[in-house]
Amino acid sequence: METPNTISDETRDVLVHLYDYAYLARHPLLTRYQHLLGDNIAVAVQRLRRLVLDTIESLQPRSSDQAGNAIHRARAYVILYNKYVLGQDTAALEQELSLGERQIQREQRRAIDALAFALHERLTVLAERQDANHTHDALRQEIARAGTASEMFDVVDEIEKALASVTALAQQYDVHLEWRTDVARIAVPGFPSLFRQLLVAALSGAVRQPQARRIVVRLRRQRDGMQCSVTLVWSPTDAPALDGFPPDTCRALAEALGTELRIDQAKGRCCLAIVLPIPKEEYTIAVVEDNEDLIGLYSRYLSRHGYRLVGLTDSTTAVERIVELAPDAIVLDIMMRRVDGWELLQRLKAEPSLWQTPVAVCSVLNEPELATSLGADLYLRKPIRPTELLENLEQLLR
Template sequence: MAEARPPVEFVRQVRDALTHLFDAAHLQHHPLLQYLVPSAVADPRARAQALRELLLQAINDLRPPAGVSPLDPAYRPYAILQHKYAEGFPSEEIQRKLAISRRQFYREQYRACDAVAGILWERRLPKAEPVPAAERALDEELDEMSLRSQPFSLRETVQQAIAAVLPLAASHGIELELQPGPSATAYADEAVSRQLAISILSTLVKQGLAKRLWLSVDEAPALGSERWASFTVGGVSSQAGYADLRQRLEALSGMARRIGGQLDLAHLESQGKIGLRLPSSREQVVAIVDDNAKTLRLFQRYLEPYRYRLLLIQDGGAALSQIAASRPDAVVLDVMMHGTDGWQILQSLKADPATASIPVIVCSVLNEQELASAIGADSYLRKPVSQLALVQALATLLRQR
């Protein structure tokens, strides 16, 4: 018999999938696939497409009957999800369209996502198993915590985890050795990160698949604005017991995802290694200035899979004041705009000492790269701009800051 309400983790997975609705790479390996897409659909791209269609259909199922006004409260759940996820409208624009406050918007959005999760839970595959009770309890506890992302030394956190697990390791005759290396600053919830490291070490020790576990802390850049602080544990022996160990470690994946991290078990069987990656930088703010709403939504979809916080500016006349107030890490700027155009904005940004150091990427259908460089643009992209070109241009400029 189906549960009256879907598990908390399932609801969270639905919200995550909606946020990445048009990110095929993200959906190809999404945990919702096991619940909703038959394994007979083997091609990763086809699986991502099938999941996207199921999500869109669930949104459409919220649509009220014909005759209900778009301003009617009964219309809001459908309108909010359709505008935000299917059409890519900014939250502020949806609030204006529906004549609701910011608080109302987020409350209605939360409920609408719950409704979509309920629809999909009823349509899950017959063999899909609910999230185990222990994982649900952990998830609910994390829900009640006020998670706080802040910079901290991952090496010091790992040292604290080792100190906590050391008595258990000694009782099992297992040595824990932290190898020399960089401090590696992580940017996540420190308390949850520490508990995650403790749980990984405790799980490995209790499985008894090694006499000595080596640990390392490092940092490595990744595509986009993402930079990672990594924690690796190696030395797990190649013997029976991997299947049970993998299952126990995979139960910790949800905790890692909650703080923006990733648990890497790809090399468990082949190399006896487990990895944990945590963000090592805050979300970087990118201002996108373009009077074309479709371009704003397109660039928003391009950048949503990465750790950017986006400031969408459709009014060129308001761009300078908003950029000065928010001090973004980068600006993506169109040039042909009504009123104040991009050239004027670029000149003003570079003439003001307070904003002169902010890197600017000019995007235009015009072939004016030399002019843009002369005024002070840091990069130039010809429209139409691909996702890869925009992501790489931002990554290059932000790494140079």
Template sequence: MPNPPQMPKAPSPEEMTRWVRSALAHLYDAASLQTHPLNALLDADKTLDTITRAQRLRRLLLDGIESLRPRSTLATIPQAARAYAILSYRYVDGLTMDEITNKLSLSRRQIYREHEKGIEAIAVLLADQYSANQPPNPAASNLELAQVEVSRLRQSLRTESLSLSDVLDGVLALLSPMAEQAGVEVNVQLTPNLPNLPNVQADRVQLRQALIGVLAYALEIASASVRLNISSATNRVKVDVAASALKATPCDEDAADAECVELAIAKALIEAQGGQLAFTSNPTTWQAALHLPATQQATLLVIDDNADLVALFRRYLAGHQVNVIGITESERALQLAAELQPALILLDVMMPGLDGWEVLQHLQSTPETGHIPVVVCSVMKEHKLAHSMGARGCLTKPVSQGDFLEMVRRWLGDLQPI
């Protein structure tokens, strides 16, 4: 009987910190990550292929940065959140240390000190994972990581109106060394009737991570080119990604293999923001279709049999570019949601006829409405049930203006005045 694989000797804290620092410096260099010494700890039994090893290590490092994210959504950055802000700006946004210094109005010495604190925190996190002696099962880790990511996103998501052009430019600049190393050409095309990229409603950091995950995967499996085509429809912006002349077999959309972890996480990131992400492939081409909500005068659909509540919500939003539409008939509400494609739905579960829980199930299971975020608004405090059925949030009646506006801003971003 063959002997079980021997776990490598645990590195010292200084060595682990040095490894994390070097891995972050080459975060989008697939060749460096494939042979990085951290893989000896995180894949001790060597069950992962080289591409998957690089993907998994990149995801663990990004998750390490995200673990430092503060729970508070205050505009100011407290001292405890500096390490997260600096690492996120440096390795997710691709800013230089000088740019971060100017952005945070801190001295270079403070920036480098907090940067080092963040790296040490991630090193401790990975060391703890190694000490737990639980090498991840490749089939399970994909699903587990996706579930953890979605759970965290629902607590920290903050959408805003973003320039898709700026976001894409930043992501492509970040991945350009990877494209050059792979010898893959990246082309961005706009449909003829779309002279400029429209703004999208999304969380900047999470949209960037999703795009990085999709495009990095495309660069890893393509041997010729990766093409991006941008188009726009009512309330939506579509980004089609196509990788041609494949040098590896793409994973299936529903596969739980470890090699698909980046795509599973990207899909969770996009869906958490009210978007959609789907994958298809044939023997020569792999494609990703990404749909994002466009920034415009948002429509808020209120499904409630109390017309006075709809009027109250309109008063709460008076002076802002939000179109509030109320519907009292649950059956008609399903049709209206598909037609209007609102940016957000507020749903009362105490409805005559088809009750709110049934409406929620229909909204979630119907392709035309499954991507629309739904917030349950009711006197019943069934928050766990609502979340388990796909609701993105809950409001308890009576609803104060403060709670209402906080929930609306979470999904619509900063409310623009009329």
């Protein structure tokens, strides 16, 4: 079992043999922590030496140190660096620090104790990080084995299932759960089981927080997606020092789910927000255009923004096809063979099922007034970029 004296003795021993590869290769400190430093002995020795040197550097005085602490840190750093890194002897240290031999010995013991403590802390952090990585890897493998498939799922339903799973735990910790939403049931694309497990992990982690008094789960629609938030509420007088919240499991599940976690902490509360994408409503756009390449360009771009584009290159049958499609909007070229856009526009507006369907006229001609007089809702001069077409369609469909 490690004791403070053992750690300090081992640290002193490493310092004395800092550049002795053969000695460090069989040192107890390296043997005990080789699983953190690397399986290859040569690499492990280099990493141990680097870790010791970095830890020595971390002992330099900080601007926030009080005067007394700053003096001790400065002496500790000079002794450790000059003696064990540069190889300076005790006499030179006495002269540089203006201290006697006994004072140097006392400061050296303090310096080694401080280094041993800092080194032990760093090794502990490395061990915790490795354990967390192993947990994440195991979780990812389990998710992959489950073969979860993306599907449309009801967010409200999954939230209510998650709340039911942690109700008993919340009662055990005397934490009050609240569920609020002004959103009707809505389906989003994704992985329902992963979302539910993410929410269960967040809720159970929140319930276990010592200062938690109340946990509010809220679902609301925002511009960038559907946001489900888990908010811890505690007394403003309690110190908001959270212990491992959100749990590492949440981050691994969020990564697998492909969603975003946001943390917002303020006095008396901490909010973990899970953002889910909202599928945009798909609009059907009929494009009457005899240039197939242009139709393809528009289709590829608009399909990424929630639009289904149907190209109609034959103006003689366009009206009949549009009646069948019942599109949300129509984009109409003017200069076409056999039946031009002006005639088509008049026919479209004469159809009882289409007279309210918005029409955007796109042409190289400069005739916006004529288009408006025949019932067009928008006039766009060619050439028109896909981004510009998207902006105008969004305006047209509001």
